[in-house]
Amino acid sequence: MTDSILQMRDITKTFPGVKALQDVNLDVRRGEIHAICGENGAGKSTLMKVLSGVYSHGSYTGQILLDGQEVRFSSINDSEEQGVVIIHQELALVPHLSVAENMFLGNERRGRLGLIDWRQTNADAAELMARVGLRENPVTKIGHLGVGKQQLVEIAKALSKDVRLLILDEPTAALNDTDSEHLLGLLRQLNASGVTCIMISHKLGEIASIADRTTILRDGRTVETLDMSGPDTTQDRIIRGMVGRDLEHRYPERTPQVGEELFRVEGWTVDHPSQTGRRVVEDASFTVRAGEVVGIAGLMGAGRTELAMSLFGRSWGHYVSGSTYLHGQQVRMRTVDEAIDAGLAYATEDRKYYGLNLIDDVRHNTSAAALDKVSRAGWVNGLEELKVANDFRRSLNTKTPSVLSPVGKLSGGNQQKVVLAKWLMTEPEVLILDEPTRGIDVGAKFEIYTIINRMVAEGKGVLVISSELPELLGICDRIYTLASGRITGELPRAEATQERLMALMTMEKETAR
Amino acid sequence: MTTPSTLDAKDTVTQKEEPPASTMNIRELLTHNLRQSGILVAFVAIVALFSLLHPNFLSPGNITNIVLQYSYILILAIGMIIVIIGGHIDLSVGSLVALTGATSAVLVVQNGMPWYVGALAALGVGILAGMWQGFWVAYVGIPAFIVTLAGMLIFRGLTFLVLDNISLSPFGGTYYEIANGFQNGLFGGRGVDVFTLVIFAIGVAGYAVNSWRGRRAAIRYKQEVVGLPLFVLKIVLVAAVVMWFAYQLATSRGLPNVLILLAFLVLIYGLVTQRTVFGRNVYAIGGNLHAAQLSGVKVKKVNFLIFVNMGLLAAVAGIVYSSRMNGAQPGAGNMFELDAIAACFIGGAAVTGGVGRVTGAIIGGLIMAVMSNGMQLMGIDQSIQQVVKGMVLLLAVAFDVYNKRRAGN
Numbered sequence: 001m002t003d004s005i006l007q008m009r010d011i012t013k014t015f016p017g018v019k020a021l022q023d024v025n026l027d028v029r030r031g032e033i034h035a036i037c038g039e040n041g042a043g044k045s046t047l048m049k050v051l052s053g054v055y056s057h058g059s060y061t062g063q064i065l066l067d068g069q070e071v072r073f074s075s076i077n078d079s080e081e082q083g084v085v086i087i088h089q090e091l092a093l094v095p096h097l098s099v100a101e102n103m104f105l106g107n108e109r110r111g112r113l114g115l116i117d118w119r120q121t122n123a124d125a126a127e128l129m130a131r132v133g134l135r136e137n138p139v140t141k142i143g144h145l146g147v148g149k150q151q152l153v154e155i156a157k158a159l160s161k162d163v164r165l166l167i168l169d170e171p172t173a174a175l176n177d178t179d180s181e182h183l184l185g186l187l188r189q190l191n192a193s194g195v196t197c198i199m200i201s202h203k204l205g206e207i208a209s210i211a212d213r214t215t216i217l218r219d220g221r222t223v224e225t226l227d228m229s230g231p232d233t234t235q236d237r238i239i240r241g242m243v244g245r246d247l248e249h250r251y252p253e254r255t256p257q258v259g260e261e262l263f264r265v266e267g268w269t270v271d272h273p274s275q276t277g278r279r280v281v282e283d284a285s286f287t288v289r290a291g292e293v294v295g296i297a298g299l300m301g302a303g304r305t306e307l308a309m310s311l312f313g314r315s316w317g318h319y320v321s322g323s324t325y326l327h328g329q330q331v332r333m334r335t336v337d338e339a340i341d342a343g344l345a346y347a348t349e350d351r352k353y354y355g356l357n358l359i360d361d362v363r364h365n366t367s368a369a370a371l372d373k374v375s376r377a378g379w380v381n382g383l384e385e386l387k388v389a390n391d392f393r394r395s396l397n398t399k400t401p402s403v404l405s406p407v408g409k410l411s412g413g414n415q416q417k418v419v420l421a422k423w424l425m426t427e428p429e430v431l432i433l434d435e436p437t438r439g440i441d442v443g444a445k446f447e448i449y450t451i452i453n454r455m456v457a458e459g460k461g462v463l464v465i466s467s468e469l470p471e472l473l474g475i476c477d478r479i480y481t482l483a484s485g486r487i488t489g490e491l492p493r494a495e496a497t498q499e500r501l502m503a504l505m506t507m508e509k510e511t512a513r
Numbered sequence: 514m515t516t517p518s519t520l521d522a523k524d525t526v527t528q529k530e531e532p533p534a535s536t537m538n539i540r541e542l543l544t545h546n547l548r549q550s551g552i553l554v555a556f557v558a559i560v561a562l563f564s565l566l567h568p569n570f571l572s573p574g575n576i577t578n579i580v581l582q583y584s585y586i587l588i589l590a591i592g593m594i595i596v597i598i599g600g601h602i603d604l605s606v607g608s609l610v611a612l613t614g615a616t617s618a619v620l621v622v623q624n625g626m627p628w629y630v631g632a633l634a635a636l637g638v639g640i641l642a643g644m645w646q647g648f649w650v651a652y653v654g655i656p657a658f659i660v661t662l663a664g665m666l667i668f669r670g671l672t673f674l675v676l677d678n679i680s681l682s683p684f685g686g687t688y689y690e691i692a693n694g695f696q697n698g699l700f701g702g703r704g705v706d707v708f709t710l711v712i713f714a715i716g717v718a719g720y721a722v723n724s725w726r727g728r729r730a731a732i733r734y735k736q737e738v739v740g741l742p743l744f745v746l747k748i749v750l751v752a753a754v755v756m757w758f759a760y761q762l763a764t765s766r767g768l769p770n771v772l773i774l775l776a777f778l779v780l781i782y783g784l785v786t787q788r789t790v791f792g793r794n795v796y797a798i799g800g801n802l803h804a805a806q807l808s809g810v811k812v813k814k815v816n817f818l819i820f821v822n823m824g825l826l827a828a829v830a831g832i833v834y835s836s837r838m839n840g841a842q843p844g845a846g847n848m849f850e851l852d853a854i855a856a857c858f859i860g861g862a863a864v865t866g867g868v869g870r871v872t873g874a875i876i877g878g879l880i881m882a883v884m885s886n887g888m889q890l891m892g893i894d895q896s897i898q899q900v901v902k903g904m905v906l907l908l909a910v911a912f913d914v915y916n917k918r919r920a921g922n
């Protein structure tokens with residue numbers, strides 16, 4: 001029996017200069033978990049925004065049927081009333097408000113006189129939190145929770161709205177394996193209790209494990225819908241649908257040609273910026289050689305980003321001690337421009353906050369860290385800048401109507417490529433990549449790995465921070481593990497396995513080193 | 514001055530696999546940049562309205578008057594737009610206009626020094642005041658709102674001290690000519706000043722050539738451009754309006770000195786904001802401070818310079834204002850900061866920073882100027898004028914917000 005809870009028919013949505021969706025069809029059965037995948041910019045998020053009323057009826061063409069009835073949402077409130085709730089790719093929580101306040105934001109629990117009934121609010125919040133397995137105090141500030149828990153808060157928030165159809169846009173992109181597992185378990189549980197789910201994800205393993213069916217989008221069109229229990233539905237099959245061709249390897253081949261030591265860090269120690277005396281990175285020492293890809297593995301909160309940012313011109317925390325060497329010479333990098341001059345580059349994991357000026361265009365964002373390369377005596381050569389931006393757009397295969405489009409309008413993965421372009425343009429000796437493939441599709445990941453390989457082939461060094469152990473194992477020559485701010489181990493690729501890395505990453509403080 | 518050949522079409526790269534350049538029609542041209550065309554249309558509508566309501570509004574004499582009367586607000590708006598793009602605000606410029614004017618009055622009027630000593634001293638005071646505020650904002654990290662609110666009080670107080678609570682006048686002589694003098698008669702002409710016409714014609718020609726080169730470069734880069742007939746029509750239209758304006762000036766008293774100064778400033782600051790590393794850094798800081806910091810932008814230095822520059826321009830406005838008033842008063846420049854800020858927001862700047870243009874601020878300022886002048890001509894009460902100006906500011910920004918919401922969908 002095929003009982004559709006949702007049918008989207010011939011959806012077409014255009015933005016100025018872009019046809020984001022063209023005659024897209026989607027059919028979701030009641031009670032299933034339906035995955036949506038496709039390359040960056042394929043239109044996945046846009047389709048879900050159409051469905052949830054973010055783009056109101058009239059701004060697109062086509063029909064949406066919910067339980068066989070046509071619906072015309074003109075806002076999110078309309079869709080939520082019908083039990084359709086979306087959790088966006090970028091979380092929408094207010095860091096300074098408590099968990100409970102966030103949960104009922106815009107939907108406050110009121111008591112007499114229209115005042116907020118705090119007791120009711122916190123009690124309801126606690127109940128919903130219990131349903132998603134979150135054991136925190138409802139008055140905890142959201143900012144104090146990790147991303148994994150914030151994601152759970154979003155789901156709890158959705159539950160407070162009597163959700164029937166839950167849409168999750170890349171819910172696990174920012175989560176580590178443990179948190180992802182937990183989230184997927186929760187989804188299964190919700191699904192069993194009758195909530196239909198639509199989930200966008202670039203993680204094919206996770207799609208294979210959780211989805212009943214998968215719809216693949218490519219360039220704004222539906223390619224096909226696959227039954228995941230079908231005999232020939234393999235990950236390779238999905239990839240072929242997404243990129244339109246077979247992708248033989250997930251990781252490009254590379255014969256390592258490791259040379260001299262390029263970058264060395266000794267005894268790097270950093271304190272928390274506001275909580276005095278709290279060590280975040282302690283006595284970290286490591287090296288990167290020319291032509292080498294070095295990985296840093298660590299759990300969320302291990303201090304990976306903090307280590308990288310503090311190295312990069314001390315842009316995080318209080319420097320306590322430690323020294324850095326390039327080509328055997330000690331270099332001081334006290335500010336970001338000193339670090340850039342020395343030949344360091346750091347591509348952030350948080351592109352919205354640290355990476356991009358979203359209201360400006362692709363061109364200006366590309367040149368933001370290397371304006372001196374396209375200017376003379378303080379004057380920017382606009383033509384040269386345009387040329388360079390276009391070159392990067394082509395070599396990284398960034399999908400944008402033009403380099404003059406605002407970066408904020410690009411899909412998540414393509415924004416990531418702009419961040420990468422910005423740092424490649426500085427022509428660094430050592431490139432630090434913090435979660436470089438977060439939210440990026442398989443095809444683009446391959447492209448990014450290829451770029452990494454190209455860099456090391458030129459004798460540069462690359463330091464990769466990643467939560468995805470298979471990725472580190474796939475591309476690195478050597479991997480360091482970080483736990484509670486200390487380096488707890490170092491494994492060459494030949495000796496590294498997920499299990500051994502995991503064991504080192506979860507090492508307790510006392511036993512470390 | 515040699516500007517970099519930013520839009521030189523010659524040394525372009527050939528590009529493959531790109532869609533061909535398309536052209537826009539009139540509707541697309543207008544909606545393409547709704548904000549900019551919206552404000553221009555509003556400006557034209559307001560001018561048309563007043564010229565219908567009052568026969569003298571577009572008379573040569575009155576047009577000259579508008580330029581003279583509001584030049585100092587426009588000068589302030591140029592500095593203010595940079596402050597606002599950087600994500601700050603400056604509430605002290607009115608007081609600084611008074612202080613710099615007072616400084617030069619004390620030297621020139623009271624002590625009989627030459628006019629340029631007064632002007633240079635005023636500029637010096639402006640720069641010092643800018644450095645003072647820049648220091649607190651950039652290096653100490655106090656929000657500009659607070660620093661310049663303090664500055665507003667401090668500079669006003671200093672003005673009273675410097676002037677000893679009295680007004681000083683007259684400047685007379687060359688100093689008086691700065692804001693009240695004209696350039697004319699150089700090439701003769703009967704009742705129509707040829708010099709003025711020639712200067713404007715050169716300006717129009719420059720504009721046409723620059724637009725043409727820009728369009729060609731855009732085509733090379735496969736960008737959307739307006740169709741050729743429409744492009745020509747636009748140039749012709751601009752040329753006609755500008756030459757008509759020039760003719761009005763030429764039949765009146767000629768080319769006002771302040772207009773030359775203003776044109777010079779608009780050109781320079783247009784280039785500074787759009788084509789220099791400094792300008793780019795200002796947009797970067799206002800757009801996303803954290804990203805700018807992590808891109809190696811020297812945020813403190815740039816913020817400091819933003820305020821030094823504002824101080825300098827406030828001093829220029831102070832000189833022009835004191836010259837126009839032919840003296841200095843303790844209460845001069847009151848509320849100028851609000852007019853300058855309003856000009857920026859009417860001209861499309863964003864409260865959150867990172868957005869805005871010098872030309873936008875100028876048009877915003879002109880809208881305010883035209884409205885004030887028109888309402889004065891018609892003898893409308895001061896109080897009503899305030900209400901109308903407030904409404905215009907509110908509606909302009911509301912239009913912005915509405916547009917953004919629509920573009921998002």
Ligand SMILES: Nc1ncnc2c1ncn2[C@@H]1O[C@H](COP(=O)(O)OP(=O)(O)OP(=O)(O)O)[C@@H](O)[C@H]1O
Nearest residue numbers: 015020040041042043044045046409410411412413
């Ligand atoms: N507000 C907007 N204005 C203009 N173009 C947009 C806008 N939103 C999305 N687009 C464009 O529509 C296309 C589809 O974007 P969408 O965000 O749906 O991609 P996606 O499949 O979710 O990609 P990702 O996996 O990177 O998140 C992209 O080319 C993007 O640039």
Ligand SMILES: [Mg+2]
Nearest residue numbers: 045089411412
């Ligand atoms: Mg998306």
